[in-house]
């Protein structure tokens with residue numbers, strides 16, 4: 301009798317196991333769609349926060365330390381503030397405590413709350429705001445298509461920003477997604493709580509139309525049909541460099557940067573090196589110089605002296621290719637008649653720009669990434685002057701990252717870069733529904 305009861309109990313548990321997707325299936329990696337606002341020149345994604353189908357659109361910021369949005373626009377029934385002095389608060393770089401003078405609390409207005417800084421890089425807007433947390437849902441992927449929806453086992457941390465912090469953001473969005481190497485970032489939270497390798501990858505689209513580009517969290521494989529090979533196996537890799545001095549808007553002495561820096565050794569145009577002051581390419585003891593990646597910088601910015609030689613060398617190489625110069629259109633300084641430039645799979649056929657990386661490797665930009673169409677029949681070199689004493693000499697911007705799969709591997713501290721997907725006759729925009 302007792303043994304048969306035991307037996308049926310096991311069968312019962314087994315049946316429960318099958319009906320519960322989370323118990324039965326383990327997510328492989330996670331997938332988020334990424335869309336471009338072609339007017340604001342920003343990339344954004346959707347977070348499903350608090351309840352199912354409550355989508356919050358946020359601008360993707362590789363340098364952002366935390367995620368923030370205007371909570372007043374959304375229903376967040378399960379929102380909880382993180383209290384000041386709690387372990388969770390001590391784990392983040394907190395700006396102390398914040399309170400709220402209103403008589404009733406709501407998300408973003410609670411007393412005795414852990415403060416973090418919400419930063420808008422477009423306006424330099426900065427507010428100390430209360431950190432809270434809520435449920436988060438996301439889809440998994442096998443690298444090709446969208447799989448099941450999972451709930452993050454522990455709530456996701458973010459702060460609620462005042463609506464005036466939204467100025468300068470794409471009108472389609474209500475906040476920003478911080479992807480810096482911090483403990484509150486989406487990739488850190490997902491990798492830790494689902495025990496996935498701490499890796500994420502961006503594949504930024506160049507257009508706003510469907511299908512959309514994607515961000516993967518948790519590692520490859522990465523497939524971009526019709527190309528049928530796994531892009532994760534074809535990445536050139538280079539070390540992610542730690543900048544010893546924080547580049548965040550607020551930091552404490554001794555904090556290193558949580559942005560993504562790489563060691564660029566040279567720049568060349570049509571295989572000829574551009575003469576640049578090498579010390580600008582390395583990071584000095586004050587954290588100045590070097591190269592970082594930024595999704596909130598629309599076009600790659602170079603320190604003035606580097607910019608000038610690049611433009612001048614590009615013009616010479618363009619003349620050899622019989623490209624016809626036209627008056628430049630600000631902020632660009634080398635523009636050409638589009639009709640004088642042939643077209644190919646990888647965009648306008650123009651001099652190659654290579655960014656040299658350790659180990660005699662290079663990141664090659666073809667016309668689709670090195671040129672921008674500014675008006676009918678005018679193509680300009682899509683790089684801009686970053687000023688004479690910028691904090692970071694070379695900031696690789698969004699336009700240059702489009703249609704490359706770029707993997708941030710925080711397990712091995714390496715950046716992986718694919719060849720242009722255009723070269724593979726495919727793009728970052730993929731319909732991943734089954």
Ligand SMILES: *[C@@H]1O[C@H](CO)[C@@H](O)[C@H](O)[C@H]1NC(C)=O
Nearest residue numbers: 400401402403404405410411
């Ligand atoms: C926060 O504390 C202040 C001062 O004690 C109080 O006036 C206010 O009503 C409280 N607000 C909330 C949302 O609890």
Ligand SMILES: *[C@@H]1O[C@H](CO)[C@@H](O)[C@H](O)[C@H]1NC(C)=O
Nearest residue numbers: 337339340341468469470471
């Ligand atoms: C948002 O919309 C307003 C009004 O239509 C427009 O003036 C503004 O330029 C837009 N902002 C962005 C960043 O696209």
Ligand SMILES: *[C@@H]1O[C@H](CO)[C@@H](O)[C@H](O)[C@H]1NC(C)=O
Nearest residue numbers: 576577578579580589605689
């Ligand atoms: C190279 O750049 C460094 C750092 O900005 C500067 O101190 C130095 O004078 C520059 N050297 C030359 C030859 O321009």
Ligand SMILES: *[C@@H]1O[C@H](CO)[C@@H](O)[C@H](O)[C@H]1NC(C)=O
Nearest residue numbers: 526527645722723724725726
């Ligand atoms: C891409 O397409 C072009 C022209 O349609 C073709 O010549 C080339 O072989 C293709 N490349 C790949 C990798 O499929």
